[in-house]
Amino acid sequence: MLDYILIQAANGLVIGVMFALIATGLTIIFSILKIVNFAHGEIYMMGGYFGYYVITLLGVPPFPAVLVAMAITFLFSIGLERGLLTPLYSPRIERKADYGILITFGLSVFLRNIAIILFGPFPLRPPSFIEGSLAVFGGLMISYDRLVAAGGGLLLLVALIWFLNRTVWGQALNAVSQSRESASIVGINSERMYMLAFGVGGALAGGAGALIAPIYSLSPSMGLVPDTQAFVIVILGGLGSVSGTIIAALLLGISQNLFIALLPDPSRGPSYANAFGLFIMMLVLLFRPTGIFGRHAVAMD
């Protein structure tokens, strides 16, 4: 039984890392731009497809393909931000939050449908990072693709934390997230930070898409569910908190997996797994309305 619980917890940890990668991008965009990006799931989907075509058309091996996909998604996200979100920074727009919701929601529908035309309606799958599975506990196994995705995800999260805390750009982002006015006073160009935040958030989602593609396959609608889960995680962790988001993602991944593994009625585990995440969120919000590490004031200026 202990083996069984350990393998389920390990698998939950793997899923949690993937959740964290998607959700941290969302929370960075929220903390800097103060908008909820409803197209985040679709950027994750585009990242997966970019990785797929970099491998299949250009012959790039799967590992570097993840980095190339991230770079393309970074540029793609910056293009989207420049093209669609700059009105947010203009004083002429009064209801900025509403504008952000409408434009990103519209973008998500557009990207999903354009993906059907560009990439075709049927699921696609890039080659595995490493074929096969690793026997871990008492004959129970975990696939190498999951281990690679989790390892790659952890590396990206560590790199992100280093970037946010140890580089000038990261500290500038942090400053803008705390106060745009104060950041401007010390000479930080806020608009450039918005662009960077949207690009970094998109690149993280794209990296997650490319890492997850050999596990879940790619389809134009693949962003719908991770998007919902990412929102749950971001709220759980506290809107705008990167560390809170990572902790919430790991907790959710492990607890969802253990819920499926230990639910007394085994026939209903996968049916209620997503609902379980929402239940946890409701519980946390009852006792901590700002999430685990949330700030009190996060509304759009």
Added chain:
Amino acid sequence: MTNENTTKKIAGRGRLPRRDVLALAGAGVAASMPLFARTARAAQPIKLGWVGPLSPPGGYAEGILMKDAAAMAADAINAKGGVLGRKIEIIYQDTRGLPASGTAAAERLIVQDKVAALFGEFHSAVALAEMEVVHKYNVPFLACDVWSQEITAKGYPQVFRNSTTFPLLDTMIGEWMVAAGFKNVALLAEQDDIGLAGRKIAAEVLTKNKIPFKLYTADPTATDFTAQIIRLKAQKPPFDFFFILYAEAGAYPMVRESHSLGFAPTPHTGIFLSGGDGVDPTFWKNVGKAGVGLLCENVGLPKSGWNNKTKAFVAVFKGKYKTDPPGAAMESYDAVWSLAEAIKNTGSTAPGAIIHGLETLHWVGTRGLYTFSMSHTPAWAYHQFMAAPATILQYDQENQSSFDAPIVWPRKFATVPYLYKTPTA
């Protein structure tokens, strides 16, 4: 004077007063109106409405193939001069797999576009919503790839179905499981009306034959099944068969994960993927080695039973779309031809005539000889294509075409002597 009068008369001979000229012209136009109307009507196409998912969250992949196949049928019919001297025009409506969108689409096609009949659909729940609209307006509806028995069991005179249905399909699969000798079955279905309906019928067959089984459900939006598969693998006594009734995005990851975790297909446990994904064009790209030994149903005619129409359709479809057509595409293609045949045979596009034309249809399409049952016993048999083909195949090589995979059931179509080939380690 006389001369003057005579001169006037002569001058006026052959010339009519303006009033008379206008009256004559009016009469001429009026007399020729029916002729013009007839000519105009002859030039007007017969409109058919297609409903089905073309975008998420519905099964847009299958929907797009069905739409392509329907367009091929219309082109073929029009190339032969159309029906009753009129071209066939198909108006497509995306229902997104949502019942509310299906209702709106059917309403628009009937009220706004004035279609003679509706056909298509891929989701039973949506077809059930659309049926209420066609029933209200008395417009014929030939449902294609929708398997819920409720669709024909309602007994609506306007509703026909040319695909298989759960009572036919899952009874066949259940009987095969019994014949193949499985002793302990895990039955996982998607948590919606369709998955649960299919699961119920398969469970009834297993219960009747005293085969132990356990039922599982999964959310249709789920993509990660690792925890569940580890749990299934840990089951004591172990399962020797894993039957999946799941047609959503998670189907391929489930098969792949089941293989990579060493659960199925293995020498100890077989696997069946029901719902259509097993014969879709990117099946092998997604499952790779995990597909060798996997079983699934095919709702088209087996290759050995192909007629000239099947061969021609497969060749043209493959040439045009670079993929084998699944059964759903053949159903959509045949639906257009069936409706055209019904209109041709009755010489009318009136709803009653098309319904009568379908009820008396006796036409060979890509999936065999089409006739629609008039029996109400059982209830779902009414207006059902009872001979809808369905076979069980088991892949024995990677990248094998579904047309070339060994057929194991029903035995009359079997291409191999065995019922089930135990997968290798």
